[in-house]
Amino acid sequence: MLKSMEEKIKFQLGFTEFRRARGGGGGGCINEGDAYETDRGKVFVKRNSKKDAKLMFDGELEGLKAIEATGTLRVPHPMAVFDDPNAGCALLMEYLDLKNLRKYSSQMGTDLARLHLSNQKNIQKAEKEESKVGEKQEDSHQQAIEKFGFDTPTCCGYIPMDNSWGEDWPQFYARNRLEYQIKLIEESNGDRELMELWSVLQLKIPVYFPKELSIVPSLLHGDLWSGNAAEIDSTPVAFDPAAFYGHHEFDLAIAGMFGGFNSQFYNAYHEIIPKAKGFPKRHKLYLLFHHLNHWNHFGSGYRSSTLGIMRELVN
Known part of the structure; x- marks a missing residue:
């Protein structure tokens, strides 16, 4: 420096x-x-x-x-x-003296679930107190948020994400996450098969979100792979976030992308937030964003995995 x-x-x-x-x-x-x-x-x-x-x-x-x-x-x-x-x-x-995540894997799962439920508690508290969402409070980060997005752009890697607020999660995810990444690839060098698959997939996305699935905006880390998780002597630590309010399941996609979290992490998380119906397909859908993002960051080495996920989703 x-x-x-x-x-x-x-x-x-x-x-x-x-x-x-x-x-x-x-x-x-x-x-x-x-x-x-x-x-x-x-x-x-x-x-x-x-x-x-x-x-x-x-x-x-x-x-x-x-x-x-x-x-x-x-x-x-x-x-x-x-x-x-x-x-x-x-x-x-x-500064934190970080060590590899070992001792506190289970606690990391618990703490992530608590993070994902924190806004739901804010909403319940606001409803109980009959206060309006968006009222000025002492700490703006503890407001009850009923939309998807974030007040400022955040980056997953070095690519900014479109965090413009939206009321419908499937629409937000399709437009602000998947379509945004696909447009970057199209602008860069284009890919015919990618565009053909996307033309089918974007129409099918609502199918993965049944009416009985209630999605309350959760504050997400946004980029919680094993390289962004560690521990200190007393607790697990996460860093390098790409935060926004979205569906809590989104954080579990990149968590499993490089195999860095063990079963203790997932068991602790799902003990607090159980898997909902249709989770496996949505997990693939959320994984797609990260493969697209890696394609845009690191090149066409991620093309095959990206198209493979899309083929699975449209069939």
Whole structure:
């Protein structure tokens, strides 16, 4: 990170000490990160020099705030986003000494289920108090939300998601998630079979949501694969969210995509939120988004798996 960004963070947050720590760094395929020692404890700084990095980090900041406000699933405490024309963008958050998720797999499942039910409790509380949805409250992240979407764009990887609010979940998912990704592929290089399959699938999507299935907007992590889950000495931790309000089953799709969560995680989750009728087909439908998203991020190596899921869904 350029010195100018370090000085900006130090000045704006009033640190008297701000120096890179030994170890504690890390990064993935999208961002880089480093731990810093400060006079108020250790912090972690994620950085990215892409032109749209601020949009990505602004969304992550709001997602972390929203999840943290529920008091359910532990996430690093978010602090601030810093933008510098010469150094790119940085997201400052609490530093946590993360370890591989082992001891707290079951607790992770429990905490994720509690996160998914948190907005339902807010709605019930609002109804009980006869307060209107959208009224100004002390903490905007604890409002009762009755629509699908999010107040700001969030990114799954580096691609922004269209979080424009919608009242109908199947329509929102088809338009704001699947169609959005498919259009990106079409604009990039096109794919005839993809478009043919989509023309059939989009008409069939309502079938996967029977009338008896009640979908209350749940606050979702949005990108909870095994690489975004860990633990500290006392609790499981999730990070790098792509948060929005949607169907709770959506979070379980990428959770199983790379086989990182064990049976204890799923058993604990479904003990609180049992599988509803039609879950397997919807699981495939939600998995489709992530294969499309990976195709857009990493290329046509994900074409075969994407089209395979679509063929299963239309048959």
